Amino acid sequence: MKDSFAEKLLNYIIETSNNNITITDAEGIILQSNPEHWSVYGLKADEYKGKSVYQLEREEILTPSISAMVLREKKPVQILQHTQTGKVIMTKGYPLFDDDGTIVRVVSYAQDQTEIRRLQEQYEQLERKLQGYQTEVEELRRKExxxxxxxxxxxxxxxxxxxxxxxxxxxxxxxxxxxxxxxxxxxxxxxxxxxxxxxxxxxxxxxxxxxxxxxxxxxxxxxxxxxxxxxxxxxxxxxxxxxxxxxxxxxxxxxxxxxxxxxxxxxxxxxxxxxxxxxxxxxxxxxxxxxxxxxxxxxxxxxxxxxxxxxxxxxxPLRERKDEIPFLINHYIDLINAKYKTAKKLHAATYESLIAYKWPGNVRELENLMERLILTTEGTTIYPNDLPPSINCHPISKTKETKLQRETTIQFEELKHLDLNSAIEKVEEHMILRAAQTCKTTYEMAELLGISQPSVVRKLKKYKGVRHHQRTK
Incomplete structure (x- = not known):
């Protein structure tokens, strides 16, 4: 009666255990196991009991059999199995000896590692991609x-x-x-x-x-x-x-x-x-x-x-290399616009204030300010009023700001009556003369307008001559 109860208890423990437990005899015949466990090997719940692990190994259902390995080596063994159903199983087998040192049972435990291995592979792929991205970033930095x-x-x-x-x-x-x-x-x-x-x-x-x-x-x-x-x-x-x-x-x-x-x-x-x-x-x-x-x-x-x-x-310091200030302003405006997918630009008076500023914090201060202006200002144009008080040398009142906007609109209204070449020339004249009022040198004008310094000199002569001719008429 006691043996019957012990066997019943053992079966109950095995069937309800979170671990997949299998017990074989000294001949490798499966005596007890979790029924659900065998589905990972492609077997139904009633197809494993009484089977020989050697036979299952020959049929490549167990590749290899942990119990067969323990019986051969007569010591505990741990292996990874790859099943016909595409699963990866971590198994551990332990021999049970009698008083004479003869193996009478083999107890093995199995855990499905498929999901863990898949996550590990994904992690390794991500790591490789990350290393690739880091290499690309370093390469870009070098080129930049x-x-x-x-x-x-x-x-x-x-x-x-x-x-x-x-x-x-x-x-x-x-x-x-x-x-x-x-x-x-x-x-x-x-x-x-x-x-x-x-x-x-x-x-x-x-x-x-x-x-x-x-x-x-x-x-x-x-x-x-x-x-x-x-x-x-x-x-x-x-x-x-x-x-x-x-x-x-x-x-x-x-x-x-x-x-x-x-x-x-x-x-x-x-x-x-x-x-x-x-x-x-x-x-x-x-x-x-x-x-x-x-x-x-x-x-x-x-x-x-x-x-x-x-x-x-x-x-x-930046204040001792004035020629670099316009270039760095334009560089960081372009860089930060690209970073945040914006299209902000500086008003001419804003540009003038930035060039006149002493930049005690040097390039770091300039870069940080450009990022702050692009992220915090409304609209597409950054006006002098958007600058910190320490930099804003040319504040524009709301009335003057509205007037500037109205003047720009009037100029473009005038273009409606001109042919394409005349309209392009009119816009070019307006930009050249406005840059001349804002910048101190033709090199600064070239940076602001994105053209060469000789082109600036040539166009200045052209349009200042036109204005002089118009005034003397």
Whole structure:
């Protein structure tokens, strides 16, 4: 009676279990199993009991049979099965021995891994696509390069292109926002290390008490709060690539000593580590501070300064390269319009105010302002009133704004009475003379109108002559 109840209980446990359980005897005959489980192998609920796993293996229903493998190897086995129904099954089999060490039963467990494998494959496909997109973005960045027009910036770009292939340390100097980070990226992208990591560290944003662990990393359990697996430091992450230390003037003196040692010996050790690791990276740094003055005041080590000051490149502020302002305005307007699928444009007086502005935040301020104006202004034209008060040198009252709009409408009304060539000439005259009132130089006019400077000079002579002739009639 007890044996009958035990067998009934065992069957009940197997049939109601979330795991698919199969029990075979020492000959590989299936004694008990979950009925629903066999549907993944293409068998009905009543077609498995009493069958031999060896026979099912020969019929390629079980490919292979986990129970047969356990019986052959006489030890626990784990395998992946691929069924005729297209399923992927993870199975584990365990032998049950009697007192004499003879196998009397094999118990196996099976889990359908098909959905998990499918999701894993999708994830891997997405990962490959992402890597492809990242490669394309990097390629576009390389082709796009640095945007400039001035002779000073051309000289800096030429120097970067000359030294990119070497491993010489480059120090970028200049005010915040002039584009030091952009130049550092350009240097890396043109170097032999371009396929390796570019690790950017802003020295002013890491607290001094965390600096060493962030830069050098730490071994597991090296201090309270350390992760169980330890952590790779930023220097280690830059191995074979470029380490860009921005705001290097903010580097604590204690860290300056350790950085100098790494640069000299090309070795470092994690916090709590016992073995030094060799490291290979190119160092690029940047600062808006005067490092020589800091050396004199004892705030920056002289030996480290000499290490960093191999190729110093000073990037002038935007106010000292006026010729570049119109070009950058147009560049960022086009870029941000394309990004947000808009078609915003600047009113001539807005353009004039932007060119006259000193840009204390340099290129970063200009880019951020263009994005803000395109996203926050109503209508397609950005008027001076849309500018921040610090920039708005030519505010337009609502009356004047309406008048300007009305004047433009009147001019186009006049075109109705002209043939095509005359109408085109009339519009061209209006744009040339309006640009002459807005811009200070013919080069600025050329940037505004999107034509060459010689064309501007030629058209100015033409239309100013026409106006002079009309006034003397």
């Amino acid at each position: 390069g640095i945007h400039f027009r001035s002779k000073e910036m051309q000289q800096i770009a030429n120097t970067i292109h000359r030294v990119a292939e070497s491993d010489a340390t480059v120090l970028f100097l200049g005010e915040s926002g002039v584009g030091k980070s952009m130049f550092a990226h350009e240097l890396h992208n043109r170097s032999q290390r371009s396929e390796e990591p570019f690790i950017e560290v802003n020295c002013s944003t890491i607290p001094e008490n965390l600096f060493e662990s962030e830069m050098f990393g730490y071994e597991a359990g090296s201090f309270t709060g350390a992760t169980k697996k330890g952590k790779q430091g930023l220097i280690e992450q830059a191995h074979n690539g470029t380490l860009f230390l921005d705001e290097i003037g903010e580097l604590p003196l204690s860290m300056q000593v350790k950085l100098l040692k790494v640069l000299q010996e090309k070795k470092f050790m994690r916090i709590g580590g016992k073995k030094e690791q060799h490291i290979d990276f190119r160092l690029v740094t940047a600062t808006n501070q005067n490092l020589e003055e800091m050396v004199e005041k004892g705030k920056f080590r002289l030996d480290l300064f000499y290490r960093l000051n191999v190729i110093p490149l000073h990037i002038p």
